[in-house]
Every structure is written in C-alpha cells, then in structure tokens.
Amino acid sequence: MQAGQCWQCESPAENNLFCKFCNSLQRPLTDYYAFFGLEHKLNIDNEDLQRRFYQLSKLLHPDRYTRRAQRERDYSLEATAILNDGYRVLRDPVKRAEYILAEQGFEVGEQRAKDVPPELLEEVFELNMALEELVSGASSVRPQLEEARSRFRAMRREADERLGDLYKLWDASGERDSLVAVRGELNRRKYIENLITEVEKALSA
Numbered sequence: 001m002q003a004g005q006c007w008q009c010e011s012p013a014e015n016n017l018f019c020k021f022c023n024s025l026q027r028p029l030t031d032y033y034a035f036f037g038l039e040h041k042l043n044i045d046n047e048d049l050q051r052r053f054y055q056l057s058k059l060l061h062p063d064r065y066t067r068r069a070q071r072e073r074d075y076s077l078e079a080t081a082i083l084n085d086g087y088r089v090l091r092d093p094v095k096r097a098e099y100i101l102a103e104q105g106f107e108v109g110e111q112r113a114k115d116v117p118p119e120l121l122e123e124v125f126e127l128n129m130a131l132e133e134l135v136s137g138a139s140s141v142r143p144q145l146e147e148a149r150s151r152f153r154a155m156r157r158e159a160d161e162r163l164g165d166l167y168k169l170w171d172a173s174g175e176r177d178s179l180v181a182v183r184g185e186l187n188r189r190k191y192i193e194n195l196i197t198e199v200e201k202a203l204s205a
C-alpha cells in the first residue's frame with residue numbers, strides 16, 4: 001500500500017475518512033480543521049461545526065466496528081479521540097485561535113500571559129491590596145472587589161469583541177501581522193481572565 005491509497009482496496013483515498021470505493025475507514029487526519037473538513041479560519045460557523053460533529057460521531061460509533069477488521073477498529077478509536085479533542089478546541093474561539101497560532105509557529109504558553117498589560121498596572125496593584133485586606137479579615141473591601149469584578153468582566157467582553165474583529169482581518173488577509181495582533185489580544189484576555197478567577201475565588205471564600 002502506498003500513501004494516499006486505501007489500505008483495503010488500494011484505490012486512491014484522497015484524504016477521505018472513508019474509502020469511496022470499499023467504504024472502509026482510513027487512517028484519520030490529525031489536523032483538527034482537516035479532520036472536520038473545514039478551512040483554516042479563525043471565525044467558524046458553530047452550528048455547521050456541531051452538525052459535522054454529530055454526523056462524524058454517528059459514523060464513528062463503536063457499534064459499527066465490533067465486527068470489522070482490527071485495523072478499522074484501531075482507526076475508529078484514533079478518529080474518535082481526534083473528533084472529541086478537535087470539537088472541544090474548534091468550538092471555543094480562544095482555544096481555536098491558540099491552535100492556529102501554534103500551527104503557524106507562534107509560541108503560546110501561560111508564561112506570556114503573566115506579564116501585566118501596562119494599562120492595567122495600577123488596577124492590578126489596587127486589586128492586590130484589596131485582596132490582601134480581604135484575606136486578613138477586612139470584609140469592608142468586598143464592595144470594592146465586586147466592582148473590580150464587573151470592571152474586569154466588561155474588559156473581557158471588550159477583548160472578545162476586539163478578537164472577533166482581528167479574526168475577520170486574518171481570515172480575509174492571511175497576513176502574519178494580524179496573527180501577531182491576535183496573540184497580543186489573547187494574552188491580554190488571558191491575563192484579565194486570571195484576574196476574574198482570582199477575584200471570584202476571594203469573594204466566594
């Protein structure tokens with residue numbers, strides 16, 4: 001068998017999940033977009049993705065493979081893992097963008113998200129003071145923290161809007177500069193997200 005051929009009947013397989021001639025399951029593509037048959041875009045239609053997910057779930061259901069060749073059973077397990085991981089990543093706009101960034105050779109890690117965005121320096125300083133006061137028993141800072149929480153939530157919404165615009169830009173142009181901007185906004189969003197988690201934890205303690 002050569003690459004690009006069906007392992008069963010040796011017809012051209014053309015990267016399809018199922019052979020068009022003998023219908024046997026092929027080795028699945030590991031790229032999430034390719035697996036779902038989607039173009040590499042940052043904006044995707046979530047309903048369309050969901051339809052593809054359900055359709056593939058049906059086609060890959062374990063019951064269909066119990067009496068098939070071992071090779072097909074192995075491929076069906078591989079494909080099911082890619083299906084579930086891919087769906088989890090692609091339906092989430094942030095994880096999806098991180099996936100594209102990683103594919104395009106960008107470093108995406110927690111570390112970069114730890115640098116305080118300059119315009120938030122003062123805000124973060126005051127927040128940390130208030131959090132410390134709360135820990136040492138000063139419940140009078142609660143309203144201040146609640147206010148901070150709604151401010152950060154509003155910032156997260158704004159970041160999501162900006163990301164939506166940047167996604168459109170990259171989808172239309174494919175220019176690396178717009179991905180750099182996406183990464184910057186994602187890091188900022190992640191930083192804000194961490195602040196929200198911290199404040200929520202303190203307020204619910």
Ligand SMILES: [Zn+2]
Nearest residue numbers: 006009019022
């Ligand atoms: Zn075949």
